Amino acid sequence: MKRVLHKFAGAVLACSVFVVGSQAPAMAKAVNKVDDQASKAAVVSDEGIYQLYQNHSWLWGKNGAAFFAVKQRQLDAWTSDKGKPGYGDGMWFIPGDGKLCYRVTWHGGWGSKKSMTCFEHRQAGKVVYQRKLPDGEWYAFKDPHGKSKLRYGDYASGKMKRIKAKL
Numbered sequence: 001m002k003r004v005l006h007k008f009a010g011a012v013l014a015c016s017v018f019v020v021g022s023q024a025p026a027m028a029k030a031v032n033k034v035d036d037q038a039s040k041a042a043v044v045s046d047e048g049i050y051q052l053y054q055n056h057s058w059l060w061g062k063n064g065a066a067f068f069a070v071k072q073r074q075l076d077a078w079t080s081d082k083g084k085p086g087y088g089d090g091m092w093f094i095p096g097d098g099k100l101c102y103r104v105t106w107h108g109g110w111g112s113k114k115s116m117t118c119f120e121h122r123q124a125g126k127v128v129y130q131r132k133l134p135d136g137e138w139y140a141f142k143d144p145h146g147k148s149k150l151r152y153g154d155y156a157s158g159k160m161k162r163i164k165a166k167l
Helices: 002-040 046-053 157-166
Strands: 056-059 064-068 074-081 084-096 099-108 111-124 127-132 139-142 150-152
Touching (some): 046 056
Antiparallel strands (some): 056 150, 064 074, 084 099, 099 111
């Protein structure tokens, strides 16, 4: 029975390596296509960045969210990195050339740490591309159908305050 299970596990591993290996060129081609499209796209203006983020929340799936308030450019965020909840408070700013940055102090069971993160934005038609600076990969942040990683309203501060109260 053990031998059968080992052979089965080996076959499954071999098949998964084959499937992933055969998809790698297609995935690389898709990334190169997005990089190519983003490199040809126009830099988003400062006003465009402001309109994109003002009073919107950036939803990070089940792992967190950040709210970009207009008032004093306050940024409230929460995260659940590897099951460890934390929150961040800070400010966001637009340094120009299609960039948005935020300076945040993150708090969690590990203590606190300051960070600054920046993203670059380009636009072609209705598609807005984004990448983390300095060397992140481009991806469609807002697609041609208007689907975006941003949602109007505050979807972060409430959970951030709950996490803060528990820490």
